[in-house]
Amino acid sequence: MLTFEQRLHNALGSQEIENIKARHALWHGMGYSKEEWDTIWYKGGDTTWGHFFGRMVGWEEVWSGSVIDSDEDQYKRFTPKCREDMSFSHFNLRSTGSCGCHNLASPVIEVAEDGKSARACYLTPGQLCQGGEFTLHSGCTFFYERYGSDFVYDEKTDRWLYFHEQVCPDMMGSCNDGNYGQTLWEAAQQGVFFRGGGMAPNNITEKGPLHHDLCPVQLPQNTAKWPEPYRTLDNDNTYSPNHNDPSK
Amino acid sequence: MKRMNQQFTNDELVVRLWDKEKIRDLMARHCYYYANEWRRKELNDLWVQRYDNRKTASLGNNLGYYEGWENICSFYVGERESQRYARLKEYSDALEDVEYSNLNLGLGQMSTHTANTHLVELSDDGLTAQYLAMDSGQVTYGHPDGTADEYFISGTILADLIKEGDDWKIWHLKIQHDSTCSAKPSGRKATVRPPRPDSDAAKGESPPNAAPPSRPKPKYIGPDPVVEEFGTPTTPMEAYLPKFGWAFLPDQMPVPYEYFDSRKGFGPDGQQEYVVY
Numbered sequence: 001m002l003t004f005e006q007r008l009h010n011a012l013g014s015q016e017i018e019n020i021k022a023r024h025a026l027w028h029g030m031g032y033s034k035e036e037w038d039t040i041w042y043k044g045g046d047t048t049w050g051h052f053f054g055r056m057v058g059w060e061e062v063w064s065g066s067v068i069d070s071d072e073d074q075y076k077r078f079t080p081k082c083r084e085d086m087s088f089s090h091f092n093l094r095s096t097g098s099c100g101c102h103n104l105a106s107p108v109i110e111v112a113e114d115g116k117s118a119r120a121c122y123l124t125p126g127q128l129c130q131g132g133e134f135t136l137h138s139g140c141t142f143f144y145e146r147y148g149s150d151f152v153y154d155e156k157t158d159r160w161l162y163f164h165e166q167v168c169p170d171m172m173g174s175c176n177d178g179n180y181g182q183t184l185w186e187a188a189q190q191g192v193f194f195r196g197g198g199m200a201p202n203n204i205t206e207k208g209p210l211h212h213d214l215c216p217v218q219l220p221q222n223t224a225k226w227p228e229p230y231r232t233l234d235n236d237n238t239y240s241p242n243h244n245d246p247s248k
Numbered sequence: 249m250k251r252m253n254q255q256f257t258n259d260e261l262v263v264r265l266w267d268k269e270k271i272r273d274l275m276a277r278h279c280y281y282y283a284n285e286w287r288r289k290e291l292n293d294l295w296v297q298r299y300d301n302r303k304t305a306s307l308g309n310n311l312g313y314y315e316g317w318e319n320i321c322s323f324y325v326g327e328r329e330s331q332r333y334a335r336l337k338e339y340s341d342a343l344e345d346v347e348y349s350n351l352n353l354g355l356g357q358m359s360t361h362t363a364n365t366h367l368v369e370l371s372d373d374g375l376t377a378q379y380l381a382m383d384s385g386q387v388t389y390g391h392p393d394g395t396a397d398e399y400f401i402s403g404t405i406l407a408d409l410i411k412e413g414d415d416w417k418i419w420h421l422k423i424q425h426d427s428t429c430s431a432k433p434s435g436r437k438a439t440v441r442p443p444r445p446d447s448d449a450a451k452g453e454s455p456p457n458a459a460p461p462s463r464p465k466p467k468y469i470g471p472d473p474v475v476e477e478f479g480t481p482t483t484p485m486e487a488y489l490p491k492f493g494w495a496f497l498p499d500q501m502p503v504p505y506e507y508f509d510s511r512k513g514f515g516p517d518g519q520q521e522y523v524v525y
Contacts, residue, residue, distance in 0.1 A: 091495035136472035140429040
């Protein structure tokens, strides 16, 4: 039976997890990769980030794939804009033109009985829209994903920090064009199953695929199952098997 | 096990825990009131009640701020009522069985704004809070001939909340509108893309054609009806320019803070300037 203080710690932790998830999503939406990964993550050997293409293991690999690769793309995309319109150069190029956020909904959050870790599962209906000079336009993207996240509590700094993430892209298409379900069906008849959501980074330890998109001809995969109440982070309660040691 | 937030007593932590939940609840109610067009009721139920807070209350959007209680009410309730009556007139003029009466207000318009991905920080003194959320919703305008113009909308909601007695109230609210996307088909065809040259599929190492269909790029199609409803703020300014995306959002994201400072709030005093050539 947990003491009152332990339950208070866990309740506060649960609220803090919601804030961390929001910061992660917002920084990602504005292209602030360095802040997204530098400020709220646990920098250890068992820190991992997984997507459909596999899992990056260890802080350096996660940083390389999530920050360096991402920043390269962002600057390549937005530097030409400054040539067309100098006003963009007054702002951080990473966030100009960015405002598509994997918005977060339907959270299930569990804090471990031992108060040292927490786990969260979210859905995103991912209404990805693009900023621009004119706000009325035709064409935005829906991008449904599921996220499974593990967090650890750092006693020294009194902070909760991201430890593992497993991204499961489910479906991505145009909000107002095409018949996405029909497209999936036709592709499935030819044995083609989509895996959406970006390219694999240059360095990746555990190659996938770890997840496939939703499809009318297969059952949904429960790749990132929602967390149940649990005692401590271990291979039965983790989104990154065999990488549960924050002391590494 | 060290306890979070060591500077507070257990009782204070319990109050703070509950306050954060009440703030999320308050902003969720705002979404429901807004969708129901209960604007007068929303101002009475959810917004500040004390005279000094009402003097400094504000409602902001891309075009500027409505400052002070009377100006907020005049726009949020009065002007909105006029817009709704104008839409109703379109119906009552065209259809015999539609009476031009307040009982039929709402015909021709519906909107839903959801607050998601919310970030809440309470001041150390427990008297104020800052809130940021994504707004993902829809706006639909109907016409008496049975047609409708439907849009997906996207933006951010920012709010300063203040405690009055035991209740949390909205003090400064700012809507930063990013995008209005028509739900009508653009007529452009989404195509299945070939595998990328460096992908496993191109090397024959996995099933071919594993990239999802391409999405057509956004295309500008005209003046934004959502922005047109922002009216003429009493303090007009470039309060938000979607052209530059979320350039200011990194600084607007709520962080732990000691006490409220209007220069860092979401009212006009906290407005950053778009300095460009």
